[in-house]
Amino acid sequence: MWGGRGWRRYPGFGPWSHLPPWERPGWKFGRSWCWWYLGYPYEVPEVSKEDEIKMLEEEARFLEDRLNEIKRRLEELRG
Numbered sequence: 001m002w003g004g005r006g007w008r009r010y011p012g013f014g015p016w017s018h019l020p021p022w023e024r025p026g027w028k029f030g031r032s033w034c035w036w037y038l039g040y041p042y043e044v045p046e047v048s049k050e051d052e053i054k055m056l057e058e059e060a061r062f063l064e065d066r067l068n069e070i071k072r073r074l075e076e077l078r079g
Helices: 025-029 033-037 049-078
Strands: none
16 A cells, blocks of 8 residues: 555554455464464473363353353343
8 A cells, every 4th residue: 555655554563564454364264373384383281180170160160250240230231
């Protein structure tokens, strides 16, 4: 795009900023696709069975609390 002061780039400062968003790789293939496409190493940290159980239980409690908040707010709105 040419503007009054010369070349205008699309929003963003990454390596694809010269392309409109719909032509960028992340638009078509999803965010961070290039990391696995280009073969960069991706390491998954080791988690013990006990730690995973604890993490999932905490997540379940959080989600239950959040669901209760949502239900409470719905009841307020319905009056």
